[in-house]
Amino acid sequence: MRTRFRIALALFATASLSSAAPVRAQLKVVATTSEYGALAAEIGGDRVAVTTIAKPTEDPHFVDARPSQIVAMNRADVLIEGGAELEIGWLPPLLDGARNSKILAGAPGRVVASEGVQLLDIPLAADRSQGDTHLAGNPHFMLDPPNAKIVVAHMARVFKALDPAGAATFDANVANFESRLDAKMKEWIAALAPFAGRQIVTYHPTWRYFGRRFGLEANTFLEPKPGIPPSPPHLAKVMEKMQVENIRVLLVEPYQPRKTAEAVAARNHAQVVEVCQFPGALPGTDTYLELIETVVKRIAQALAAQS
């Protein structure tokens, strides 16, 4: 009887200790898309609790509101958005519904990742004649890895302002991330160097920054304008270009219509490569660096096979 009581007591004690909340309150961070979520987790470590709104397999231009997202935003200390109007279709109503003054525009808890980033494809005309997305420029800048340094600096600055006690930790995490990024960049540039100047076709202009950084031409898109579904005349033009210039690699992301890409690829003896701009969609891509690593490998393999 006494033994059983002692065992029960021991179990109870272990359970309460292991489920005890951390003594220090974590910063509640909400990120719109998962590359910002993954980076926030790396920079913040266990001083932050990160929630990501959009699933990595979801189209980032259109996200539907769910109760847990509104709750998370209502309780957030920090909101990290990509900016450059990527989330403009769905974030403003969520912000209204969340009723959290800490994360409104200009508030201390708001991080706009695109601040300070040199954007590509800023339209010259102020109208909608070039499509109805990307009116502020191409928002997919996180596919140029050095841009991540600008973004983690923003995150660290805001985390330090809201959690001064963690400043040393945040700085150390940033330095660690940057040194790993620099090391990996050397590898990635070497991996894609043999294919300098090669062209690839993508569904949406997502990979422009990636192409520019790694010496590939990712300027042919199945969409006639960003956000507009492929039309038969446009596809015919793309296929002709693929024939003439011998383009044999086509990138498609999880939320894009695979059938269209495969139909185009089949006609041109090209290969469809599944990639993603967000960590977590493809296996083995839980962190930002793992994501870029996987993407670089897949593209390099396809370019090698299609030589």
Next chain:
Amino acid sequence: MDLFTLWLWPLVALIALPAILVYFGLHVVGRGIIFVDLALAQIAALGIATAVLLGAHPDHGGLPYALAIAFTLAGAALFSLTRFRHPRVPHEAIIGIIYIVAAAAATLVLSRTAAGDEEIKNLLVGNILLVSRSEVLRTLALYFAVGVFHLVLRRRFHLLSFDPEAAERQGMSVRLWDFLFYATFGIVVTSFVRIAGVYLVFSYLIVPAVCGALLSSRTAVRLAIGWGIALTGGVTGLVLSTQWQSMDLPTGPTIVCLFGVLLILSGATAYSRSRARPMAKPH
């Protein structure tokens, strides 16, 4: 419980707004034109697409909203003009055709612009979780006005839907009154779609009315049952989707599924009552 803080306005919307939809639902089910609400929503979409073609930005400015209303009224006129006394084809068929042609026309119009289908759809399909206080109050005022209009003229509208021959004999201009019916109906439906989305509008229109029709033959009782079903389904759905956090269910579809359950229960109740009645002994 955050139901009264975070979700206050969705809750108010789901309690106060569907009442008028249930009323219209009784008429719609009575007339047998189930898909008219989808057709009107699609016609409103064509209006917005046309505004975009004319250079307007779909998100702001008066033109998209004005054209949505204008096209809805034109649709109402079309429906009233195509309702024949001795139809060769069911009116529902005409409505279905109008729906699909409007949808295809919207795609064609948009193909001439730089806007995408998805964006226009997003404008029309709301999410009940994001409704704001001003939207709810504005829509409530609108529905109150429409409700008073229909309350005062309820006998005429009832005759129009359930016994159009009698209406004609009494000297009512059926075409005109039909237009008034479809026009007020269209305005209510289009504004509710913008708040709550297509699933919810269709479900609120049809399911409570059908439950009422299954359980009673008297209009007042049907209305009461319908309102009860609407209230139960809506509030339970909101509570379930917001409070059951591990599941994180989207609110609209949750409510629609609950309506399905309530419909089955109503059907079972009606069936067991019809079986029981022959055995009842008169006292």
